[in-house]
Amino acid sequence: MKIQEYSSLREGIISAGYAEEIDWAQSLKPPVDVNTFAGEYIWVVLNSGMKNQVARGIANKVYPAIEAGQSASTVFRHKAKCAAIDSFWGKREALFAEFLSLTTDAGRFGFTDPKLLRQRLGCAPSIGKIVRWHLAKNWGVDCAKPDRHLERIAAHYKTDTHTLCERLAKESGDRIATVDLVLWRASNLGLIKTRELG
Numbered sequence: 001m002k003i004q005e006y007s008s009l010r011e012g013i014i015s016a017g018y019a020e021e022i023d024w025a026q027s028l029k030p031p032v033d034v035n036t037f038a039g040e041y042i043w044v045v046l047n048s049g050m051k052n053q054v055a056r057g058i059a060n061k062v063y064p065a066i067e068a069g070q071s072a073s074t075v076f077r078h079k080a081k082c083a084a085i086d087s088f089w090g091k092r093e094a095l096f097a098e099f100l101s102l103t104t105d106a107g108r109f110g111f112t113d114p115k116l117l118r119q120r121l122g123c124a125p126s127i128g129k130i131v132r133w134h135l136a137k138n139w140g141v142d143c144a145k146p147d148r149h150l151e152r153i154a155a156h157y158k159t160d161t162h163t164l165c166e167r168l169a170k171e172s173g174d175r176i177a178t179v180d181l182v183l184w185r186a187s188n189l190g191l192i193k194t195r196e197l198g
Contacts, residue, residue: 028142038088131145
């Protein structure tokens, strides 16, 4: 993908009303409190395997339920996801302390080793090999999630997701996480027809 193509897609999603998502990706930082930390985990679990728009509606019910001390299952019927959410929420203080131990300089949250952090995320309930990249990104690691959409796009350009996103980030001045978001949202909106890419 050429930088002009990427820039055109970026403008297309801004025109479609998603400028705030780009701003969000450009300013991603590690969570500074335990509930934000847990909230990002919950969002990623809910979003996994679901359309973003559907996950958003479920999240709007799950967050108030768990904050009120109820199980996620009181408002959502996916047993495995609810069990993972309830488990993580119950251990969020200890997990947040572990997360902080993987950083240096608590004021700046500089990651000592983003690869180590991503590896450790695989241990979190309901977080697998692909989804851990989504969670790492939401927790402030500048990376891309190699989901099926981005993998198809990258394969079309005879590369892999990480290489494509890193190159476009260098050429555009955007973060890797922003490039990931632009390509994913462009696919989500049909600006890139990933099924036709082969």
